Amino acid sequence: MIKIGLVDDRVIDLEKLNGIVANLPNVEVIFSTTSAEEAYEQIKKESIDLLIADIEMPYLSGYELADVIHSHAINIAVIFVTANSGYAVHAFEIHVHDYIMKPYPKERLVKSIERLIEKSKSTDIAGRLYIKHKSNIHIIQKKDILFIERTGRSTTIHTKSGPVKTYQTLNELEGELRERDFLRSHRSFIINIHYVNNFSLYAKNSYMVSFDGIEEQAMITKEKVDFLQMNYF
Known part of the structure; x- marks a missing residue:
């Protein structure tokens, strides 16, 4: 009830x-x-x-x-x-x-x-990611991912316990993060909407995204903000 x-x-x-x-x-x-x-x-x-x-x-x-x-x-x-x-x-x-x-x-x-x-x-996101980096494989709980950032040929997965590097692309990772909680907010970012703390205007068509617990920020386009308003809020 x-x-x-x-x-x-x-x-x-x-x-x-x-x-x-x-x-x-x-x-x-x-x-x-x-x-x-x-x-x-x-x-x-x-x-x-x-x-x-x-x-x-x-x-x-x-x-x-x-x-x-x-x-x-x-x-x-x-x-x-x-x-x-x-x-x-x-x-x-x-x-x-x-x-x-x-x-x-x-x-x-x-x-x-x-x-x-x-x-x-079910308040937690279920499942794990198996992240390959050189000769290592990192096991990450999906619920611990704050956001993911692509820079050049490298990808950084920002988690509650710190960043994890990989050469896997955002397209590859996006395919494994099909939960509603994750959004491709920008060509270089995937965000977990549950950890979003603030949006601040960055340019005419984009915002900077702040998260609970870390100083690093992501980006989101105005188009994706509109999408969030229509489908999440």
Whole structure:
């Protein structure tokens, strides 16, 4: 059973959320409110797994509410349902599960919730990579990969425990990283979206990507950011 809280200052939009979510199997709506302040008070009193929130609301915004959840390391997933696309990139900074633009079909929200439920069943990426480098073979847990970078004829796999070098190409490695968690963000990079900490504008059509725990950065094209917004957020 997944416990959900709903908040949207527009009554008609809140009723739409209720109508979709309340009829899903294995789902319980813990609260439904037009006030982000009230939602915050409810979160402090009752445990929920998922908050579905509008962004632009008076007084306390949905983004500010999600930021409080993230900064206090509260284990609540967040789905933004909004008419404003301007927060999409920033949503990565607070690890929002999804970013849905209004107006949206019922199936879009249902699919997002089902994806969260499946993700909660298996939080770790399964499997290992066998990396060849000269006469050595390194065994790397996929879940420990932050990002992969191609420089010249060499590839560096940045992991939680440090970098691993190989001559295998990104195309070869991409074929072994078919999990949804990995994205070919740029011709020279593959990133694990779960470790992304921040996007910062680098050029007109690209961003630098920062990760939890390391100083090294990757790159992502604007086209791939748009892809993430459509398919992940």
